[in-house]
Amino acid sequence: xxxxxxxxxxxxxxxxxxxxxxxxxxxxxxxxxxxxxxxxxxxxxxxxxxxxxxxxxxxxxxxxxxxxxxxxxxxxxxxxxxxxxxxxxxxxxxxxxxxxxxxxxxxxxxxxxxxxxxxxxxxxxxxxxxxxxxxxxxxxxxxxxxxxxxxxxxxxxxxxxxxxxxxxxxxxxxxxxxxxxxxxxxxxxxxxxxxxxxxxxxxxxxxxxxxxxxxxxxxxxxxxxxxxxxxxxxxxxxxxxxxxxxxxxxxxxxxxxxxxxxxxxxxxxxxxxxxxxxxxxxxxxxxxxxxxxxxxxxxxxxxxxxxxxxxxxxxxxxxxxxxxxxxxxxxxxxxxxxxxxxxxxxxxxxxxxxxxxxxxxxxxxxxxxxxxxxxxxxxxxxxxxxxxxxxxxxxxxxxxxxxxxxxxxxxxxxxxxxxxxxxxxxxxxxxxxxxxxxxxxxxxxxxxxxxxxxxxxxxxxxxxxxxxxxxxxxxxxxxxxxxxxx
Amino acid sequence: xxxxxxxxxxxxxxxxxxxxxxxxxxxxxxxxxxxxxxxxxxxxxxxxxxxxxxxxxxxxxxxxxxxxxxxxxxxxxxxxxxxxxxxxxxxxxxxxxxxxxxxxxxxxxxxxxxxxxxxxxxxxxxxxxxxxxxxxxxxxxxxxxxxxxxxxxxxxxxxxxxxxxxxxxxxxxxxxxxxxxxxxxxxxxxxxxxxxxxxxxxxxxxxxxxxxxxxxxxxxxxxxxxxxxxxxxxxxxxxxxxxxxxxxxxxxxxxxxxxxxxxxxxxxxxxxxxxxxxxxxxxxxxxxxxxxxxxxxxxxxxxxxxxxxxxxxxxxxxxxxxxxxxxxxxxxxxxxxxxxxxxxxxxxxxxxxxxxxxxxxxxxxxxxxxxxxxxxxxxxxxxxxxxxxxxxxxxxxxxxxxxxxxxxxxxxxxxxxxxxxxxxxxxxxxxxxxxxxxxxxxxxxxxxxxxxxxxxxxxxxxxxxxxxxxxxxxxxxxxxxxxxxx
Numbered sequence: 001x002x003x004x005x006x007x008x009x010x011x012x013x014x015x016x017x018x019x020x021x022x023x024x025x026x027x028x029x030x031x032x033x034x035x036x037x038x039x040x041x042x043x044x045x046x047x048x049x050x051x052x053x054x055x056x057x058x059x060x061x062x063x064x065x066x067x068x069x070x071x072x073x074x075x076x077x078x079x080x081x082x083x084x085x086x087x088x089x090x091x092x093x094x095x096x097x098x099x100x101x102x103x104x105x106x107x108x109x110x111x112x113x114x115x116x117x118x119x120x121x122x123x124x125x126x127x128x129x130x131x132x133x134x135x136x137x138x139x140x141x142x143x144x145x146x147x148x149x150x151x152x153x154x155x156x157x158x159x160x161x162x163x164x165x166x167x168x169x170x171x172x173x174x175x176x177x178x179x180x181x182x183x184x185x186x187x188x189x190x191x192x193x194x195x196x197x198x199x200x201x202x203x204x205x206x207x208x209x210x211x212x213x214x215x216x217x218x219x220x221x222x223x224x225x226x227x228x229x230x231x232x233x234x235x236x237x238x239x240x241x242x243x244x245x246x247x248x249x250x251x252x253x254x255x256x257x258x259x260x261x262x263x264x265x266x267x268x269x270x271x272x273x274x275x276x277x278x279x280x281x282x283x284x285x286x287x288x289x290x291x292x293x294x295x296x297x298x299x300x301x302x303x304x305x306x307x308x309x310x311x312x313x314x315x316x317x318x319x320x321x322x323x324x325x326x327x328x329x330x331x332x333x334x335x336x337x338x339x340x341x342x343x344x345x346x347x348x349x350x351x352x353x354x355x356x357x358x359x360x361x362x363x364x365x366x367x368x369x370x371x372x373x374x375x376x377x378x379x380x381x382x383x384x385x386x387x388x389x390x391x392x393x394x395x396x397x398x399x400x401x402x403x404x405x406x407x408x409x410x411x412x413x414x415x416x417x418x419x420x421x422x423x424x425x426x427x428x429x430x431x432x433x434x435x436x437x438x439x440x441x442x443x444x445x446x447x448x449x450x451x452x453x454x455x456x457x458x459x460x461x462x463x464x465x466x467x468x469x470x471x472x473x474x475x476x477x478x479x480x481x482x483x484x485x486x
Numbered sequence: 487x488x489x490x491x492x493x494x495x496x497x498x499x500x501x502x503x504x505x506x507x508x509x510x511x512x513x514x515x516x517x518x519x520x521x522x523x524x525x526x527x528x529x530x531x532x533x534x535x536x537x538x539x540x541x542x543x544x545x546x547x548x549x550x551x552x553x554x555x556x557x558x559x560x561x562x563x564x565x566x567x568x569x570x571x572x573x574x575x576x577x578x579x580x581x582x583x584x585x586x587x588x589x590x591x592x593x594x595x596x597x598x599x600x601x602x603x604x605x606x607x608x609x610x611x612x613x614x615x616x617x618x619x620x621x622x623x624x625x626x627x628x629x630x631x632x633x634x635x636x637x638x639x640x641x642x643x644x645x646x647x648x649x650x651x652x653x654x655x656x657x658x659x660x661x662x663x664x665x666x667x668x669x670x671x672x673x674x675x676x677x678x679x680x681x682x683x684x685x686x687x688x689x690x691x692x693x694x695x696x697x698x699x700x701x702x703x704x705x706x707x708x709x710x711x712x713x714x715x716x717x718x719x720x721x722x723x724x725x726x727x728x729x730x731x732x733x734x735x736x737x738x739x740x741x742x743x744x745x746x747x748x749x750x751x752x753x754x755x756x757x758x759x760x761x762x763x764x765x766x767x768x769x770x771x772x773x774x775x776x777x778x779x780x781x782x783x784x785x786x787x788x789x790x791x792x793x794x795x796x797x798x799x800x801x802x803x804x805x806x807x808x809x810x811x812x813x814x815x816x817x818x819x820x821x822x823x824x825x826x827x828x829x830x831x832x833x834x835x836x837x838x839x840x841x842x843x844x845x846x847x848x849x850x851x852x853x854x855x856x857x858x859x860x861x862x863x864x865x866x867x868x869x870x871x872x873x874x875x876x877x878x879x880x881x882x883x884x885x886x887x888x889x890x891x892x893x894x895x896x897x898x899x900x901x902x903x904x905x906x907x908x909x910x911x912x913x914x915x916x917x918x919x920x921x922x923x924x925x926x927x928x929x930x931x932x933x934x935x936x937x938x939x940x941x942x943x944x945x946x947x948x949x950x951x952x953x954x955x956x957x958x959x960x961x962x963x964x965x966x967x968x969x970x971x972x
Contacts, residue, residue: 093909112888409941443937450912
């Protein structure tokens with residue numbers, strides 16, 4: 001177990017050493033390695049899931065077993081991405097003496113691995129955003145060695161998962177050193193400062209993520225830092241929707257904001273409902289029927305209590321709280337405030353609360369709703385609960401909704417992020433530190449690739465993706481045309 | 487002319503106001519606007535080129551007229567990119583109850599404009615990297631308003647070009663406020679700190695670029711900062727190449743490092759030649775035959791003199807200097823040092839010199855050459871001058887060469903960057919602050935786009951790029967398949 005600087009130095013040297021083999025292995029070789037890791041994780045479910053439960057208090061079924069299934073699926077999906085080849089963005093421009101700005105040389109571009117990547121595991125997803133999660137899967141797919149900083153909330157699971165991944169990679173023929181798990185905040189920061197690390201990825205709090213972002217940018221040679229930090233995930237409900245489906249919306253909203261004890265990055269933390277509608281009444285019944293659930297740990301419970309106190313301080317009143325619970329197993333609760341209050345105060349009402357609480361904000365009219373959406377910090381998601389008759393009004397709001405988040409939902413709930421080709425899990429700061437990227441979905445691989453162009457090279461020195469005969473049968477753009485000519 | 491805070495505030499408010507129209511205008515509308523700007527620049531060549539010459543001392547023909555032609559060509563190429571549509575990366579995943587990780591909702595992703603972009607003009611390319619240059623062209627193409635910070639080395643050209651661009655955009659129907667030129671370093675920094683600016687682009691020195699990068703990252707809400715800073719652009723020459731073409735290589739190398747008085751970001755600042763070859767002799771004649779040329783301005787001349795003094799301090803000796811010249815028109819010169827010297831000292835010998843000087847570094851063998859390439863900071867380019875017989879040796883070096891730069895050249899010279907689909911103008915720090923991107927070539931548009939996903943939306947609320955009928959006939963990935971199904 002790597003918990004101190006000398007062992008870290010060894011792990012970084014090994015990652016640096018493995019980088020060349022990783023970068024130049026063929027996509028199909030790497031696809032085989034990802035599938036081997038997925039198979040190994042599935043085979044170890046019987047030990048990994050109970051271990052995760054012991055360290056995180058999350059229920060084994062369906063929560064943790066489902067998360068592990070998502071994790072191995074994600075590895076297999078990146079194997080499919082690798083074989084597809086579009087991620088290489090292979091582009092060939094033949095020499096052209098008639099190129100309008102002046103004769104053009106033969107120039108060809110392809111994406112290559114950025115080098116060793118440092119991944120910080122998240123507290124709240126011990127599988128899908130941790131040791132073998134999306135950041136690791138996309139970095140390995142890109143051809144990058146991974147140094148994984150385990151989360152202190154589930155250290156034994158981190159170590160055990162690391163052993164499974166390491167053994168699977170070795171079994172699939174990958175060189176040693178391409179994957180390592182390290183423990184300890186000091187060790188994580190030292191790794192982030194090390195010149196052998198070429199990019200980093202993080203999922204966690206605004207405070208922790210911003211501190212690491214600052215470390216990455218303060219290096220003599222800064223590196224890309226892909227941080228997913230905090231997200232309020234507002235939900236807009238129209239008057240017609242409250243009238244047509246108020247009870248259903250309330251039940252689904254409470255289910256979403258209390259899922260995983262409200263510890264999801266996509267938890268809806270704000271419900272915007274029209275003044276004078278009966279949304280509060282519907283919510284009163286739904287929240288009262290909810291149950292307490294254990295938080296991930298003592299440090300989360302402390303943060304939750306502090307944020308709840310902040311909300312009171314900022315003028316939010318408690319509308320309803322479920323029965324029972326204690327500080328480590330808080331009862332779900334709902335706060336309330338008029339939109340005018342949110343617009344008048346600083347930013348407290350619009351900040352994420354990590355835990356089973358949300359805020360009902362009532363808006364007077366479309367103009368005030370628009371003002372609130374423009375004021376809120378960007379989120380990972382923004383959702384709309386509306387009826388067909390609301391389409392013209394929502395249409396007017398679309399530019400504001402688009403500015404507010406990376407993913408927009410219509411009559412659906414933001415928790416439960418599917419992993420697909422079209423998924424986008426990102427957004428402007430503080431949702432993430434890198435708004436042009438996603439950390440979930442197949443496009444996540446792009447974060448760990450940098451383009452390199454070859455000008456005038458003999459065919460046998462070009463990477464296979466760029467050779468004239470297109471030996472990998474890749475989709476390529478040739479002389480500006482998407483239809484491959486070769 | 488905007489030179490003070492109140493006018494800046496007005497320009498930023500106007501950019502913010504125009505952002506919605508810019509983002510939601512159709513690609514073909516924006517293509518028309520880019521072509522209008524290109525036409526207007528071409529029509530004004532007779533006034534712009536002489537004005538550029540007066541402010542930069544660069545020759546009118548072919549240098550400045552060629553640069554203007556490149557600039558208008560670049561705008562037209564981005565118009566072509568817009569119509570092609572692949573840049574939107576439109577992706578459609580239909581709902582799928584059988585998706586292996588669990589039932590999948592309908593989810594669709596497309597790239598959208600990031601919002602108002604601040605562009606810092608460069609000193610050395612008064613057209614192609616300035617007011618209507620590549621950053622502006624790619625930001626406007628992406629649908630982003632642009633606030634352009636003019637370079638103090640050519641302020642009147644900046645203002646005049648700004649007028650041409652503004653009038654052309656207005657003539658093509660763009661809303662006012664989508665483009666503005668501002669002057670002054672304080673105003674530039676104030677704009678960079680302003681929350682209405684959502685991304686920034688810069689081409690210039692390591693010191694200036696790093697300071698602005700730090701400002702962008704220190705914002706309460708940081709934004710992407712695309713800085714192209716400094717680049718050494720090493721050239722590797724093999725023994726066989728010296729023997730076969732030593733004289734030609736020397737002449738071409740001197741032509742490349744003295745082009746534009748050595749003030750190109752792709753200037754080859756280091757020639758790595760084998761010990762005991764006659765490279766120094768060939769270079770002696772070629773440098774002696776070169777002519778002095780005026781630098782861009784007094785501040786460049788001071789920086790050049792200081793860097794030349796640093797080189798001497800670091801143990802480089804003057805091998806040869808051309809005749810004549812003075813501090814504002816320095817004679818081209820070549821310094822020399824053995825590779826062992828570069829490896830022994832800190833980093834001075836491996837830092838960019840902005841002006842007509844380069845360094846000949848002699849290497850003992852392939853192992854020492856590899857060590858030097860690994861030690862040097864990453865560059866925009868690395869070039870190889872070699873013969874067919876060297877292919878096996880160069881093949882062994884390819885991984886190291888790939889780590890060293892964003893563009894690799896074979897028997898060609900790095901100055902004279904073509905604008906094409908495959909071009910890559912970037913690299914790890916200090917070449918740029920954003921190694922996953924390019925500032926030249928069609929992929930430059932990606933810097934100013936962020937992906938947004940729509941989940942479960944009615945067709946008439948989706949952006950046209952994502953509607954089921956594919957009204958723009960875009961290339962799309964549908965349910966994981968590149969072949970469009972619709």
